[in-house]
Amino acid sequence: MSIQSLLGIAQGAMLAQAEGVDISGQNVANSTTPGYVRRSVILQTRSDRGAPQGGVSAAGVARSWDGFAHQRVVTEGGRQGAASARSNALAHIESLVAPGAGDTLADRTSALFSAFNTLATHPSDSTARATLLGRAADLAQAVSKTAAGLSQARGDLAKEAAGVAGEVNERLGKIAALNEKIATAQALGDSAPDLRDQRSELLREVGERMDVRAIEDATGKLTVLSSGSVLVEGKNASVVDVGLSPDGNLAVTFKRPNGITVDVTKSITSGTLGGLREARDADIPALQKKLDKTAFDLATAVNAAHASGYGLDGQTGRNLFVPPAQVDGAAYSMALDPAMQGHPERLAASKSAADVPGGNDVAVQIAQLASQPLGGTSENPAEAFTGLASLAGLKKSAADAELSLRQSTVAQADNLLESAGGVSIDEEMMNLTRYQRAFEASMRVVKTADELLSSIIKDL
Amino acid sequence: MRVTDQMRFNVAIANQERVSENLLTATKRAATGKAVDAPSDDPVSFAAIGSRDAAIQRMQMHLSAAEDAKGDAELAESTLAQATNLLARARELTIGMASGDKSQADRAGAAKEVTQIRTALMGLANTQGARGYLFGGTKTDVPPINGAGGFQGNDGVIPVEIADGVTIASNESGKAFTGAGGGRDLFADLATLATALGSNDVPGLQNLLDPIEKGQRQIVDARAGAGMTLERLASASDVSGSALATLQAARSRRSDADLASVFSQLTQAKSAYDQSLSVTKEILSLASMARGS
Numbered sequence: 001m002s003i004q005s006l007l008g009i010a011q012g013a014m015l016a017q018a019e020g021v022d023i024s025g026q027n028v029a030n031s032t033t034p035g036y037v038r039r040s041v042i043l044q045t046r047s048d049r050g051a052p053q054g055g056v057s058a059a060g061v062a063r064s065w066d067g068f069a070h071q072r073v074v075t076e077g078g079r080q081g082a083a084s085a086r087s088n089a090l091a092h093i094e095s096l097v098a099p100g101a102g103d104t105l106a107d108r109t110s111a112l113f114s115a116f117n118t119l120a121t122h123p124s125d126s127t128a129r130a131t132l133l134g135r136a137a138d139l140a141q142a143v144s145k146t147a148a149g150l151s152q153a154r155g156d157l158a159k160e161a162a163g164v165a166g167e168v169n170e171r172l173g174k175i176a177a178l179n180e181k182i183a184t185a186q187a188l189g190d191s192a193p194d195l196r197d198q199r200s201e202l203l204r205e206v207g208e209r210m211d212v213r214a215i216e217d218a219t220g221k222l223t224v225l226s227s228g229s230v231l232v233e234g235k236n237a238s239v240v241d242v243g244l245s246p247d248g249n250l251a252v253t254f255k256r257p258n259g260i261t262v263d264v265t266k267s268i269t270s271g272t273l274g275g276l277r278e279a280r281d282a283d284i285p286a287l288q289k290k291l292d293k294t295a296f297d298l299a300t301a302v303n304a305a306h307a308s309g310y311g312l313d314g315q316t317g318r319n320l321f322v323p324p325a326q327v328d329g330a331a332y333s334m335a336l337d338p339a340m341q342g343h344p345e346r347l348a349a350s351k352s353a354a355d356v357p358g359g360n361d362v363a364v365q366i367a368q369l370a371s372q373p374l375g376g377t378s379e380n381p382a383e384a385f386t387g388l389a390s391l392a393g394l395k396k397s398a399a400d401a402e403l404s405l406r407q408s409t410v411a412q413a414d415n416l417l418e419s420a421g422g423v424s425i426d427e428e429m430m431n432l433t434r435y436q437r438a439f440e441a442s443m444r445v446v447k448t449a450d451e452l453l454s455s456i457i458k459d460l
Numbered sequence: 461m462r463v464t465d466q467m468r469f470n471v472a473i474a475n476q477e478r479v480s481e482n483l484l485t486a487t488k489r490a491a492t493g494k495a496v497d498a499p500s501d502d503p504v505s506f507a508a509i510g511s512r513d514a515a516i517q518r519m520q521m522h523l524s525a526a527e528d529a530k531g532d533a534e535l536a537e538s539t540l541a542q543a544t545n546l547l548a549r550a551r552e553l554t555i556g557m558a559s560g561d562k563s564q565a566d567r568a569g570a571a572k573e574v575t576q577i578r579t580a581l582m583g584l585a586n587t588q589g590a591r592g593y594l595f596g597g598t599k600t601d602v603p604p605i606n607g608a609g610g611f612q613g614n615d616g617v618i619p620v621e622i623a624d625g626v627t628i629a630s631n632e633s634g635k636a637f638t639g640a641g642g643g644r645d646l647f648a649d650l651a652t653l654a655t656a657l658g659s660n661d662v663p664g665l666q667n668l669l670d671p672i673e674k675g676q677r678q679i680v681d682a683r684a685g686a687g688m689t690l691e692r693l694a695s696a697s698d699v700s701g702s703a704l705a706t707l708q709a710a711r712s713r714r715s716d717a718d719l720a721s722v723f724s725q726l727t728q729a730k731s732a733y734d735q736s737l738s739v740t741k742e743i744l745s746l747a748s749m750a751r752g753s
Contacts, residue, residue, distance in 0.1 A: 031465060031466070032466070090500075094498060094499060094500055095498075098498060098499045098506075104510075106510050106513065106514060107513070109514075110513070110514055110517035110518070111517075113517075113518075113521065114517060114520070114521050114524075117521040117522075117524065117525055117621065118524070120525065120619075120620070120621070121524070121525050121528040121529065121591070121620070122528070122590065122591055123591070123600075124591075124592060124600060124601060350598065354598075354614060354616075355598040355614075355616050356598070357592070357598075357599075357600060357601050358591060358592055358596065358597065358598035358599060358600030358601070358616065358618060359598035359616055359618070360598075360618055360619065361619060364619050364620075364621050364627060367521065367621060368621060368624075368625060370514070370517075370518050370521070371518055371624035371625065372625075380514065382510070382511075382513070382514035382517070383507075383510065383511050383514055385510075386506070386507055386510025386511060386513075386514065387507060387510075389499045389506065389510065390499050390503045390504075390506050390507035390510065391503075392499055392500075393498065393499020393500040393501070393502075393503040393506055394499070394500075394503040396498075396499070396500035397499075397500040397501075397502075397503055400500060407474075411470065411474055414470060415461075415467055415470070418464050418466050418467050418470070419461050419462045419463070419464070419467065420462070422462075422464035422465075422466050422467065423464060423465070423466070424462065424463065424464040424465060425465045426465075427462075427464075
């Protein structure tokens, strides 16, 4: 070994340690960058015959990537996204069907029957009649407004789902573009860690919105799959489209680059899109169905009794509410019968014209509906409306519990990924010190070689 | 496991969020005093509270109906009591004037009194309560007895619901005064009595003793019926009032937060919040130390 080769070894070592300092610097700089995966310099003994042997060189940069942990983050993130979207949607629905105490549909129903009870006590009292008419209109309006609110919520959720699809499409396009860049870089021997970080982060963001899986091929391209269909293949990305099916439910389709359209609606169960779909097409319709049934049964029962009675004008056969034609839509169309509006004297309290004005049998009969099971159920009218609010609460509570569970599993998956690829400042500080010391020692080697050369020159 | 700064921050943030949420829940419960604010807080309890609310509303309905009807029943009972007294006086006059030792002048004076009794009785029969005329059946807007003493009401019953599915009649028919459909027509009998007294018709007076007594019994029976109705309404009112208190207590147990427990939870949540803040500060200082070194 010559002094010249010693200088070569020291020079190589200084370059390698400087590379280490550079990588640690990158890690520290990106310690809070979302999706950044820590790098480490690969140091190896230099063994090429043309150069001084026994030295060190930076053979490359390793990216601490854990594909399994990342897929878990994507999967669990999707489940959390679904639970979060459903919980948020149901929070609004809960406030619709269960407003504050005193304003609930159950409260308004009880108030109506209480007004019938007052009418029974004072059948000819004009104030009692006007109050009853007001309560009936108030209940009908509240039921109709609740139905309209539920319908509006479904419309809003459809718009939100379309917005989510737009976000997904934007990211799928970026992933496809990155696929191309990564494959090109990889062909030139560059592993392109920065581009891979960006692509992984985009995949995670897509996963939060819908269920996806990804497979990377040997060229570095990522194939993204969802619901058994390909979303991204190489530089081509499908377009996710959210529309409405003929039955009014969400219809999710993938439009492949080759023009083929695939309906994947039923497979969309995860991610924000899955959560929105469940809230919109399962939770809300269940509430609408119960609201419609209760409104139909209530209006029909009250109308049947009311039509059998006689008003102060001696007339009979009048409905209190507009008779619902069918269960579907009964809540939305619930309203005071136009013939009754502004005519409290037409309220039927007596069972016969001869009983007018003191007869109260029909008023008593309607007031008794307050305690009677409605439409073949075991619930009286107020309980049926409370049951509706309780059903919304049950769904919201289940969504919250699911969200809490998913937050926990996402945290675990994040920790797993972070443990493998996250930046530890402590670790990087130690690495910096290590590379710095090695760099300083290499400089010392240079100095020693220089002294040896000086001695030789001086002695000669 | 390799631990990074981000992991420590994530744990700190997650803990802080959790304890903040717990503190918010505890604060809300302490401020409102309610254990269940929204259905999702406890859907089963919410349904139970809603069911109790409906039962409370119905009980208040029954209580209010019984109390309202009680007012008219009390008035009917006292009116019939006055009618009984008037008829007792008419009977007393009939018995007294039917004896041979009374003069024509005595009987003429008695005739005037009987006419006044008949007029007073007519006024009583046309008494109005909160729901209109008390003794007109369901014809509450027309005086049940016309000027000639004829009955122009009906025998309609005014039911009152005193419990779920249980109704009782709350009125007494005016037929007790006129005997429509069987019984004595008190106004006709009193008119006949006045005529007999005015014409000094002693045998006629003796013949009227039995009808007047029957008429009086008729009103006594009606009064007993009114008293019984009043009793049932009062009893229903008591039962409803008691049941209402029980229901309200049961509802309160389910919906209201236990204050001792709530304030204990609030203290614990606040303490956990403070501790979590300290831990977060510690994590931040660890990171600073690492950078400083």
